[in-house]
Amino acid sequence: MRVLVAGASGFVGSRLCPALAEAGHEVLAMTRHPAKYRGTGEPVRGDVADIGSLRDAFKTVEAAYYLVHSLDSADFQRRDADAARGFARAAAEAGVRRIVYLGGLGDDADSLSEHLASRREVERLLAETGVPVTVLRAGIVIGHGGTSWELTRQLVEHLPAMITPRWVGTRTQPIALADVVRYLAAVLEHPETEARTFDLGGPEVLTYRDMLQRLAAIEGRLLVIVPVPLLSPRLSSYWLSLVTDIDATTGRALIESMGNEVVVRDDAIRRIVEFEPMGYDDAVLQALGERAKQRRAK
Template sequence: MTVLVAGSTGFVGRRLCPELVDAGHEVRAMTRHPESYQGSGVPVGADVADVNSLRTAMADCTAAYYLVHSLAETDFERRDAEAARNFGRAAAAAGVQRVIYLGGLGEDNDDLSAHLRSRREVEGLLAAGGVPVTTLRAGIIVGHGGISWEITRQLVEHLPAMITPRWVRTRTQPIAVDDVVRYLVGVLAEPDTAGRTFEIGGPDVLEYVDMLRRVARIEGRPLVVVPVPLLSPRLSSLWLSLVTDVDTTTGRTLVDSMSNEVVVHDTSIRDFVPFEPLSYADAVLQALGERAKASHAS
């Protein structure tokens, strides 16, 4: 089938496109700069802020993936809402049969961060156009180039000892990026997943501090963690921007979300896409290996 991928050049999208091509689909890689696109699929120029460009890009598409977010912007909630509204309307106008969206884990009855609330809002706005939306909700995605993973890796590699805020005790269920892609490709082949929401994660439920310690152990690095309960979200984000290459705005957005537990409670996705996801340790090794390969190639 013909499939559009919005966010084709992003962390997940650039991995998803070649897998869709390998699965036999005709892929349209949506980008604002088609002239410089070098990934899998056929590049098509479109912008989520321009409904007409979206309709043209989606013409004759059976399905469309939505992998877009604006974390680096201070008004990301407004931007993401507008983009999702445009995408849902354009999909309906173009006759797209289903949309597949990668969202975020988190309990609806929890006091969700602005980031996670925005992810929920996007789910509804995509569906408001009338096209069935399949949502995959994930927590931290482990893979070379992923923001959350890069924060983890860089903290471990730059600081043999660190003071940490309360959020290091929050539980999460990390998942390897290759497993996320496997789920994204898999649900497309299952018509019964249309219009449903699924939770995806790896086999390990860990506190953030455990994730840091496991990475340190895998890399053979010393790590002393000293919790500081009064370290505010603002100071936490400034701290992250000082010791990692994540900008303060993105850091603050992610830090706010780290107070929310993000674990899988519904495993029904495995009824449709059955496989054994990688452990956290194996996902880390894979991410480090990909980084080493990229560094060697450059």
Template sequence: MRVLVTGATGFVGRRLVPALLEHGHDVHAMTRRPEAYDGPGDAVAGDVHDPDSLAAALAGVEAAYYLVHSLDDDDFERKDAEAARAFGAAAAAAGVRQIVYLGGLGDEDDALSAHLRSRREVEGCLGEAGVPVTVLRAAIVVGAGGISWEITRQLVKNLPAMVVPQWASTRSQPIALRDVVRYLLGVLDHPGARGRTFDIGGPDQLSYREMLQQAAEVINGRRIPIITVPVLTPSLSSRWISFVTDVDVTTGRNLIDSMGTEVLVRDHAIRDVVPGEPMGYLDAVREALAEQTAAA
């Protein structure tokens, strides 16, 4: 089937496009600069923040993946909602049968951060014009080039010890990039997935502190001392992260705001639609490091 992938040059998109091609799909990679695109698939011009560009990009498309967000912008909530609403309307006008969106975990009754609240809003905006939306909600995706993973990797690589705030005790359910792509592929044109929302995650429920420690054992061959302090604001945390890693302050702050929310898989219905056991955290860390080494 003809499939459009937004965010085709991003962390998840650049792995998804070749996987779709391997499964025999006609893949259009949407990018603002198609002349500079050197990845697989057919490059098409389009920008989710420019509604006038979407009709041509979606022409003849049967299903679309929506893999874009604006964490590096202080006004990302408004911009992401407007973009999702425009994309959903353009998809409906083009006769698209399914939109697949990668969102974020987090219980509805929690006081969600701006980041997670925006992910929920985008889910609704994409479907307002009537196209069935399949939502996959994930926590940290572990893979080479992912922002959350890069923060983890660079912290444990660059620091002999670290001081972390209370949110480091919050539990998360990380998932390997390989499994995210597997689930994204599996729900495409699946009658049991259209219009539904699924939690996706690996088998391990870990605190951020545990993830740092386990990653350190793989990367450095040893654990590192981690001290938890009661007060360290998101602003201070994000500045500290931008100093130690190459993640910018705005992106770091928007991510850190979410780290006080427990993000765990509550429903395993995805296993009925896309069978198979997901990879554990340590194996995902090893695979991410191997990919980075191979690309260096």
């Protein structure tokens, strides 16, 4: 199948392109700078903010992956909505048979954060032109280079003790990056996943406190966590920007989302794409190993 990947150079896309190629698909890696692309697949110019470039990128494409987000912008909701509209319109005009989107977990009955509400809006906008959309919703993805993972790792490695908001007690269901990629690549082989939404998660439900403390134990560090009742997302984001390399805008969006429980409510995907997802500790070791490998290569 001829497949376009929007976000081919990103955290997930850079791992998905090789997996799709290995599965026998012809991969088109959409990028704003094709001459600089060094990953798997044929680089094609495309910018989600430029529908003309999208029309060119979509020529002869059968399926498309949408892995684009704008968390580092204060107006990320508007930017993501505009980009999704343009992508969906160009896909429909080109006769694309399916879009696959990686969204975020979260119960719609909750008051979702701006970040998670934006993910839901993108799901809706991608589908509004009639192209069938397969949505895979994940929570924290554990893998080298992921923003949420980097936030976790840097907090543990930079601070022996931390004062945190009450979100440390929120439940989440982290999943290894390798398993997210496996699900993303596999849905193309299963027609029954078309126009459906699936929850993705690893085998364990953990609080953010559990995640921080288990990472500390794996790295042989002592970590003291003191939750406090009053610490606003804005103040927390400034604190994060001081002790990690996550910018305050992105940090605030992520922290607001940490108030929402992100766990799997329906594991239907496990009965379609059958394998045993990696546990949290193994996912952490894999992420740390990949980071060490890249640091040695520099």
